[in-house]
Amino acid sequence: MPISDCEVRDPRIRRTRQLLQAALRNLMETRSFEEIAVQDIAEAATVNRATFYDHYTDKYALLEAMIAGGFHKLLAERRVQYDAACPSAARAIVLATCDYLTQGHSGKAGCDQQSAFQPLIDAAIVTSIRRVVLVGLPRNGDGVPEPAAGIVAAAASWAIYGAVKEWFRSPGRPPAEEIVPVIVGLVTPILESAPALQSRQPVAAAPSGS
Amino acid sequence: MPISDCEVRDPRIRRTRQLLQAALRNLMETRSFEEIAVQDIAEAATVNRATFYDHYTDKYALLEAMIAGGFHKLLAERRVQYDAACPSAARAIVLATCDYLTQGHSGKAGCDQQSAFQPLIDAAIVTSIRRVVLVGLPRNGDGVPEPAAGIVAAAASWAIYGAVKEWFRSPGRPPAEEIVPVIVGLVTPILESAPALQSRQPVAAAPSGS
DNA sequence: TGTCTAACACAACAGATGTTGCTTATCCAT
DNA sequence: ATGGATAAGCAACATCTGTTGTGTTAGACA
Numbered sequence: 001m002p003i004s005d006c007e008v009r010d011p012r013i014r015r016t017r018q019l020l021q022a023a024l025r026n027l028m029e030t031r032s033f034e035e036i037a038v039q040d041i042a043e044a045a046t047v048n049r050a051t052f053y054d055h056y057t058d059k060y061a062l063l064e065a066m067i068a069g070g071f072h073k074l075l076a077e078r079r080v081q082y083d084a085a086c087p088s089a090a091r092a093i094v095l096a097t098c099d100y101l102t103q104g105h106s107g108k109a110g111c112d113q114q115s116a117f118q119p120l121i122d123a124a125i126v127t128s129i130r131r132v133v134l135v136g137l138p139r140n141g142d143g144v145p146e147p148a149a150g151i152v153a154a155a156a157s158w159a160i161y162g163a164v165k166e167w168f169r170s171p172g173r174p175p176a177e178e179i180v181p182v183i184v185g186l187v188t189p190i191l192e193s194a195p196a197l198q199s200r201q202p203v204a205a206a207p208s209g210s
Numbered sequence: 211m212p213i214s215d216c217e218v219r220d221p222r223i224r225r226t227r228q229l230l231q232a233a234l235r236n237l238m239e240t241r242s243f244e245e246i247a248v249q250d251i252a253e254a255a256t257v258n259r260a261t262f263y264d265h266y267t268d269k270y271a272l273l274e275a276m277i278a279g280g281f282h283k284l285l286a287e288r289r290v291q292y293d294a295a296c297p298s299a300a301r302a303i304v305l306a307t308c309d310y311l312t313q314g315h316s317g318k319a320g321c322d323q324q325s326a327f328q329p330l331i332d333a334a335i336v337t338s339i340r341r342v343v344l345v346g347l348p349r350n351g352d353g354v355p356e357p358a359a360g361i362v363a364a365a366a367s368w369a370i371y372g373a374v375k376e377w378f379r380s381p382g383r384p385p386a387e388e389i390v391p392v393i394v395g396l397v398t399p400i401l402e403s404a405p406a407l408q409s410r411q412p413v414a415a416a417p418s419g420s
Numbered sequence: 421t422g423t424c425t426a427a428c429a430c431a432a433c434a435g436a437t438g439t440t441g442c443t444t445a446t447c448c449a450t
Numbered sequence: 451a452t453g454g455a456t457a458a459g460c461a462a463c464a465t466c467t468g469t470t471g472t473g474t475t476a477g478a479c480a
Contacts, residue, residue, distance in 0.1 A: 009448090011447075038436075049438095120326070120329050155370075159369035182361065193396060222426085248468090257429090260470090264427075
């Protein structure tokens with residue numbers, strides 16, 4: 001029911017949400033996410049259980065906010081931002097995604113690859129990637145992204161995360177430095193097709209539909 | 211706890227699971243998924259609630275199985291299978307994904323785009339796409355997929371679904387026939403990079419890393 | 421056909437969930 | 451500083467959850 005986690009002025013709200021996220025983070029060092037009850041989180045955060053529901057609809061919403069916030073923080077710390085004109089930007093995004101998965105954002109749950117809530121984590125990260133990709137995509141004169149940019153950003157961000165996750169899940173995975181260029185090579189065609197969709201220049205592989 | 215939904219010989223199990231899935235499908239015509247309790251599903255399926263838990267860990271697992279089964283059925287009906295040698299195969303997969311989202315697999319929930327369980331649906335469909343893509347990817351002499359095929363299949367399947375979903379969510383979306391070639395154009399570079407990763411032939415866009 | 425295995429019904433349980441109404445404490449703006 | 455707005459504490463509620471135990475029934479297999 002409350003406003004999005006960013007842009008919260010009231011210090012009471014910030015405090016409570018930070019407490020809840022920290023509590024969940026700590027609890028996940030010990031048990032798996034499913035084994036944690038809203039009661040436990042509220043108790044660990046020294047927050048009333050009813051107050052929890054003032055901020056998040058359930059523990060899954062809290063997890064989502066926590067993951068999104070954590071990944072966004074990582075991107076901000078590294079000053080990561082995509083720019084269609086800068087090839088190394090895609091590399092930075094992919095590397096950040098690798099590192100975020102590797103660093104065990106979610107304690108014991110990080111190993112817990114087949115958990116039912118894993119898709120929630122995936123979705124949260126993909127959304128963050130999509131956002132940072134979208135702002136770097138070419139725009140028209142008014143700074144408004146082209147309509148097809150949404151499709152390109154979606155395809156690219158999902159492809160990036162899907163590939164990174166596949167690498168992360170693989171049994172004897174190579175170091176990140178090794179896989180990052182491979183993934184970048186896979187997704188650059190998508191990212192570079194954005195100008196083509198704006199019909200600035202025809203591209204052989206691009207379909208003429210639309 | 212039980213074996214995967216496919217390959218179940220015991221008719222009792224088949225019957226119960228079909229009843230449960232049909233019950234959930236029917237209930238979702240009326241209410242949103244979150245508003246449906248396991249109790250309701252069991253009751254609508256004329257199945258004891260305890261029996262529900264013999265088959266699925268919770269209602270989310272049931273939803274996942276339902277979505278995966280439905281999409282798999284759609285692919286089977288259309289005889290969809292990816293083949294790296296056949297360009298129209300990718301088209302068929304993308305079109306099937308568009309149609310599956312459009313046909314409102316999940317009743318009222320189909321409109322319910324921002325629901326917390328949406329990521330579960332996404333994950334189920336992506337997994338299905340990934341499977342059908344993977345079997346069509348190039349293999350070595352023994353029929354074993356190349357190691358990089360996993361990454362390629364993951365990137366391609368996530369990209370396909372992400373793009374289709376973005377299209378589906380867009381307010382005044384064009385007809386599927388119009389967007390399919392665009393998406394196919396976005397993902398074919400990924401799919402065609404599979405041979406390159408096998409170092410059969412160098413490709414200009416592919417990175418030399420590794 | 422007969423026996424064995426396992427699916428299902430049923431009841432009951434402790435615990436968690438999500439909500440409500442009320443009071444107190446904290447903030448923000450005037 | 452003061453007053454209005456709102457977040458947080460608190461208690462209690464009906465309900466749902468997930469599990470366990472026991473008995474019955476239906477399918478599998480020889």
